[in-house]
Amino acid sequence: QVQLVESGGGLVQPGGSLRLSCAASGFTLNYYTIGWFRQAPGKEREGVSCISSSGGSTYYASSVKGRFTLSSDNGKNTVYLQMNSLKPEDTAVYYCAAVPAYYTNYVGLCRSAPGSLLLDYWGQGTQVTVSS
Numbered sequence: 829q830v831q832l833v834e835s836g837g838g839l840v841q842p843g844g845s846l847r848l849s850c851a852a853s854g855f856t857l858n859y860y861t862i863g864w865f866r867q868a869p870g871k872e873r874e875g876v877s878c879i880s881s882s883g884g885s886t887y888y889a890s891s892v893k894g895r896f897t898l899s900s901d902n903g904k905n906t907v908y909l910q911m912n913s914l915k916p917e918d919t920a921v922y923y924c925a926a927v928p929a930y931y932t933n934y935v936g937l938c939r940s941a942p943g944s945l946l947l948d949y950w951g952q953g954t955q956v957t958v959s960s
Contacts, residue, residue, distance in 0.1 A: 833952070835849045835954060842914060845913075847911070
């Protein structure tokens with residue numbers, strides 16, 4: 829059974845840090861393009877950061893570039909999103925997603941429109957709240 833499980837969300841003050849984890853089971857990450865997306869109430873889904881199946885290439889949305897770092901540990905079949913210098917506008921539910929690497933690359937995944945992907949898998953989401 830294919831499954832993605834996110835963890836690590838929570839409440840943090842502005843300027844703080846969180847590390848999100850996305851643990852995959854039922855498939856091997858190094859054959860998949862992986863990404864983190866977020867959606868805040870009343871806003872469209874945003875592709876935050878995506879990584880190639882090899883782990884060698886990453887994409888970051890301009891809103892998070894320089895503050896977030898995406899990495900993968902294929903040995904643990906887990907992807908991590910390190911979020912530093914958090915801002916209130918980072919508040920959202922964060923989801924990880926996986927698609928076969930042959931289907932789309934990491935830029936294509938992050939820029940994909942909602943509902944446009946096939947063969948995609950999604951986690952249940954984890955809430956990140958940045959507030960004082």
